[in-house]
Amino acid sequence: MLDRLRRRLAPVPLAFTVAVLPLRFLSLRGRSRAELEAEVLVLRHQLDVLRRQVPRPAYIETDRAVLAALSRFVARDRWPRTFLAKPATLLAWHRRFVNQRVYRAKRRRPGRPRTEAHLEALVCRLANENPSWGYRRIHGELAGLGYSGLGASTVWDILRRNGISPAPRNRESTWAQFLRQQAASIVSCDFFTVPTIGLRHLHVLVFIHHATREILHIAVTDRPTARFTTNAAKGLLMRLDDMGATIKFVIRDRGEQYAPDLFDHVFTSSDIRVIPTPFRSPKANAICERVIGTLRRECTDHFLILGTRHLHRILDEYVSHYNHHRPHRSLAQEPPYGRAEDHPTRDPRAGPIPILRRDVLSGLTHEYRTAA
Numbered sequence: 011m012l013d014r015l016r017r018r019l020a021p022v023p024l025a026f027t028v029a030v031l032p033l034r035f036l037s038l039r040g041r042s043r044a045e046l047e048a049e050v051l052v053l054r055h056q057l058d059v060l061r062r063q064v065p066r067p068a069y070i071e072t073d074r075a076v077l078a079a080l081s082r083f084v085a086r087d088r089w090p091r092t093f094l095a096k097p098a099t100l101l102a103w104h105r106r107f108v109n110q111r112v113y114r115a116k117r118r119r120p121g122r123p124r125t126e127a128h129l130e131a132l133v134c135r136l137a138n139e140n141p142s143w144g145y146r147r148i149h150g151e152l153a154g155l156g157y158s159g160l161g162a163s164t165v166w167d168i169l170r171r172n173g174i175s176p177a178p179r180n181r182e183s184t185w186a187q188f189l190r191q192q193a194a195s196i197v198s199c200d201f202f203t204v205p206t207i208g209l210r211h212l213h214v215l216v217f218i219h220h221a222t223r224e225i226l227h228i229a230v231t232d233r234p235t236a237r238f239t240t241n242a243a244k245g246l247l248m249r250l251d252d253m254g255a256t257i258k259f260v261i262r263d264r265g266e267q268y269a270p271d272l273f274d275h276v277f278t279s280s281d282i283r284v285i286p287t288p289f290r291s292p293k294a295n296a297i298c299e300r301v302i303g304t305l306r307r308e309c310t311d312h313f314l315i316l317g318t319r320h321l322h323r324i325l326d327e328y329v330s331h332y333n334h335h336r337p338h339r340s341l342a343q344e345p346p347y348g349r350a351e352d353h354p355t356r357d358p359r360a361g362p363i364p365i366l367r368r369d370v371l372s373g374l375t376h377e378y379r380t381a382a
Contacts, residue, residue: 069095078103125164129157133168145169145176193220195258197246198298201234201265202306206315214325215242218301219255223338224346225301225329226250230322236269243276260284261295304332312374324371331370335377 060067069077077093081100084093093100129152136148143151148169149162169176197219203211213234217227227249229242250257260277262268264286274284287294309328315321337343364381 074103075107078107125160125168129160130168130172132157133165134172134174137169137174141178144178192259195256196220196261197226197257197259198261198295200263200295200298200302201267202302204310204315204321206317206321208317212315212318212321214305214321215239216298216302216305217242217246218298219346220297222346223297223301223341224333228322228325228329230318230325232318234267236267236272239267240269240272240276243273247276247280257282261287261298263287263295264289308375309371312371327371331375331377 077095078100081093086097090097095103133148133152136151137143140147145166146162149160149165152158152160152165166176197217199215199217201213201215203213205211210232212230212232215229215231215234215238216225218225227242227246229238229245231238258281260282262273262284268274268286270284277284292299305325305328309324310321313324315324333346335345337345366379366381368377368379370377
């Protein structure tokens with residue numbers, strides 16, 4: 011029963027207990043002196059009884075606060091007779107409550123406000139989009155955006171809290187990053203073979219532009235010599251001049267047919283750098299490998315090739331379809347040259363519209379357009 015009562019009284023706020031004390035004092039003023047003295051004697055006797063039975067009573071936090079406050083109104087020499095707790099314990103309670111009051115007052119003081127959530131998101135965005143930027147570089151960028159009140163140390167703290175290094179080391183870009191950054195100025199080339207009906211193998215040299223995925227030039231031969239690749243390189247440069255395109259890099263493999271003194275010299279004389287791929291690394295020329303796979307699956311694997319002229323005619327027709335009509339996922343389902351006509355978005359519930367079909371490669375594939 012006592013434990014249950016103690017648990018119910020434990021959460022009573024100290025302010026409520028202190029507010030009740032004056033009412034208790036007022037109730038004592040209405041009593042006679044003899045009655046008060048008799049009650050004091052009773053309480054002292056009960057206190058002696060408790061001292062004999064309970065050597066160490068349990069106090070809750072509210073009890074400690076009330077007894078420490080009332081001890082100031084009782085003479086020090088009478089403390090051992092009046093209180094169950096020792097005088098040193100009463101003084102310790104009093105010091106602890108004073109320290110807690112000072113600590114709470116310090117905590118209520120206004121401190122440095124927390125950085126707004128949108129600013130933290132902006133700092134993290136700049137760091138993620140620019141991995142080589144340190145906290146000083148990000149701080150300067152924020153100052154240019156008008157957030158001059160944000161300190162560099164605050165940027166450091168935000169990055170650390172979000173698991174981002176405030177001072178990243180300068181890292182060399184990977185091959186994939188280099189290709190993405192320089193896609194508009196890169197042309198890659200590679201060979202693939204096509205068997206003929208006479209059991210010979212024809213060699214096809216393909217040049218493709220990385221940014222637009224356009225097949226720029228195709229050359230066919232039965233003997234892939236250095237002179238052939240050099241003439242194909244010259245034909246590519248003539249095509250680039252007609253287009254007005256600016257190319258800085260040409261990617262090729264390390265085959266013997268690419269003679270550095272012939273093939274590479276055609277490009278270096280035009281300030282174009284030739285980059286050989288690493289040995290046995292087809293992924294370094296992945297875009298060209300991908301388009302070669304497309305040429306095989308959608309064109310050459312479906313024909314019995316008679317000779318060089320026959321293969322050249324088939325490839326020319328398919329390349330025209332590839333560049334002008336075939337959709338590409340990397341180009342948001344647009345062909346390299348774009349659509350000939352801008353078709354508006356149509357409502358599927360609007361009803362059917364006339365669709366025209368054009369056969370490509372004798373009906374191997376088809377192109378569709380609206381009649382209107």
